[in-house]
Amino acid sequence: MMISLHYEVDGQDFALAGEASSNVKKVLKQLGVKPDIIRRVAIAMYEGEMNMVIHANGGIADVEITPSKIVIIMQDTGPGIEDIELAMKEGYSTAPDAIREMGFGAGMGLPNIKKYTDQLQIISEVGKGTRLEMTIFVK
Amino acid sequence: MAQYFHSVTLDKERCKGCTNCIKRCPTEAIRVRAGKAKIINERCIDCGECIRVCPYHAKKAITDPFDVIFSFKYKVALPAPSLYGQFKNIYDINVILTGLKRLGFDDVFEVAKAAEVVTLATKHLIAGNKVQKPAISSACPVIIRLIEVKYPNLIDNVVPIKSPMEVAARMAKRIISKNTGLPQKEIGVFFITPCAAKMTSTKAPMGSDCSFVDGVISMSEVYYKMIHDINKITHPENLSTAGMKGISWAKSGGESFALGDERAIAVDGIHNVIKVLEEMEDDKISDIDYVELQACTGGCVGGPLTVENNFIAKNRIMRIARMAPNIDLVTRFDDLCNWDISWTNPITYKPILNLDNDMVKAMQKMKEMENIYNSLPGLDCGSCGAPSCRALAEDIVRGFATETDCIFKLREQVRMLAREMMELEGRMPPPFRKDE
Structure with missing residues (x-):
């Protein structure tokens, strides 16, 4: 048994970022998933959405829910990450000043995603895009 | 029950x-x-x-009938500070309290005073990092109930302190019992409420086993009883002891003002509150210490049992508060320890959203729900008795409704039936058919 959800994340609208994670949160509550798991999924996914909005002009998010795990795949065709190891460091950010002035781009996106997920796989190619696969175990 | x-x-x-x-x-x-x-x-x-x-x-809103007060030997009114904003041209709290007392109470004890105690205790918890930040005010029972059913991840952010109403009830009983020598059970304390939720919270208390409030009386009922004689009060008793901060609790922003923390926000109106709780749940609100949330627009002055327009009442509260002394009731937190103001029972998650207790079954129901939802017209007309097409789809998988509850679905089925009837009507037994 699997529930698949698909979202297009709009790159132009900051206000809409977070809509996909909000929706996933609601679905997980209806499925009776434990609150702490829901919290981790929501935060990791929101950070992923924000990353796509800030750096990649949007992208797509696919969520696969099974009774044992939740897998979130986020793909964009943005600039890609040059040095993944560096990007994983807390406080490191390549966000432009205008974004930082709005309180985003604190360099906590990827570290937070790492922190709240059980498994994280990042595939990125400069100039082509980034694919994030996050796994959170339900049990 | x-x-x-x-x-x-x-x-x-x-x-x-x-x-x-x-x-x-x-x-x-x-x-x-x-x-x-x-x-x-x-x-x-x-x-x-x-x-x-x-x-x-x-x-x-079901509240207790006023006469309930007469079943106690010593009757004490606990007016919510929002009562002070209800009377036109009256800015003297003593006039209001005197008028209230004349309805048959032996004494009054201002909930605004207890609110000052709650503020002090909250300050102490925030300063000592004893509550998860941003801390959520526990004064509005609607918010607590909402968090219990929909936002379990925020339970640890709720300030575990009894509401000003409960604190007032405990303080009043103890102080009056000490002063009069009467046993606490002969002293009846009655909350004058601006809302229904406070009534509910005395019957099913949050954070404690039992409520000390002996009755909850509607503010509008009290207002109509008081309005005839309140202008005739020329020599009011000196009853008010509440300060500016406690009185301010009547309106949205009052709690934050009393706390004096600039990293505090005040949100009023249930739909605004929900937006903020959603954001808090996702960790989006990070540079805030205290969140004052009130279900009613304007705060308690906007309660469904108030009489005055909430904007006018809010203005009146601000003017009254400005005239009150800016003093703290108690200056040290240690003084409060014997007031028993902390929660004794933590609140727990009471899920209402899950489709089934078994996750696999819940997933099946969700798939079914999506299919049903996609077949509905999406008008959210409400004719089926549910608030939206999505809610109807949910009701159907929960077994509380059927697809033909949707009038458009019903029409579709009637049309199909009519078509089938027409078709059957046109059929002839073989001997009468025109061709083979």
């Missing part, structure tokens, strides 16, 4: 079975069945939105 007592109830005679309330209910707790609104107990948070929105006044 205790678990599902609700102050918000329906007057069946008046209900026309329209869709106004089902649409406005923030927890989708109302359905129309057999021409009447039906409140789903598990989902109702007693916010009173339906009371406000019903054009036929069919929703009401």
Whole structure:
């Protein structure tokens, strides 16, 4: 048994970022998933959405829910990450000043995603895009 | 009974079975069945939105009848500070308290005073990092109930302190018992309430085993009893002891003002509150220490049992507060330890959203729900008695409704039936057919 959800994340609208994670949160509550798991999924996914909005002009998010795990795949065709190891460091950010002035781009996106997920796989190619696969175990 | 007592109830005679309330209910707790609104107990948070929105006044708040006070030897009124904003041209709290006392009370004890104690205790918890930040005020019972049913991840952010009403009830009983020598059980304390939710919270207390409040009386009932004679009071008793901060609690922003923390926000109106709780749940609110949340627009002055327009009442409260002394009731937190103001029972998650206790079954139901939802017209017309097409789809998989409850679905089926009938009508037995 699997529930698949698909979202297009709009790159132009900051206000809409977070809509996909909000929706996933609601679905997980209806499925009776434990609150702490829901919290981790929501935060990791929101950070992923924000990353796509800030750096990649949007992208797509696919969520696969099974009774044992939740897998979130986020793909964009943005600039890609040059040095993944560096990007994983807390406080490191390549966000432009205008974004930082709005309180985003604190360099906590990827570290937070790492922190709240059980498994994280990042595939990125400069100039082509980034694919994030996050796994959170339900049990 | 205790678990599902609700102050918000329906007057069946008046209900026309329209869709106004089902649409406005923030927890989708109302359905129309057999021409009447039906409140789903598990989902109702007693916010009173339906009371406000019903054009036929069919929703009401059950409070205790005024005469309940006469069953006690010593009767004490506990006025919510929002009462002070109800009377035109009256800016002297002593006049209001004297008028209130003359209705038959032996004494009055201001809830505003207890609010000052709650502020002090909250300050102490925040300063000592004893509550998860941003800390959420626990004064509005609607918010606590909403967090219990929908935002379990925020339970640890709720300030574990009893509401000013409960603190006032405990203080009043102890102080008066000490001063008069009467046993506490002979002293009746009665909260003058601006809302239904406070009534509910005395029947099913949050954070403690029992309520010390002996009765909850509607503010509008008290208002109409007081209004005839209040202008005749020329020599009011000197009864008020509450300061500026406690009085300010009557309106949105008052708690934050009393706390004096610049990293505090005040959010009023249940739909605004929900937006903020959603953001808090996702960790989006990070540079804030304290979140004051009130279900009613304007705060308690906007309660469904108030009389005055909440904007006017808010202005009046600010003017009254400005004239009150800016003093703290108690200056050291140690002084409060014997007031028993902390929660004794933590609040717990009471899920209402899950489709099934078994996750695999819940997933099956969700798939079914999506299919049903996609086949519905998406107008959210409410004719089926549910607030939206999505809610109807959910009701169907939960077994509370059927697809033909949707009038468009019903029409579709009738059309199909008619077509089938036409087709059958056109058929002839073989001997009468024109060709083979």
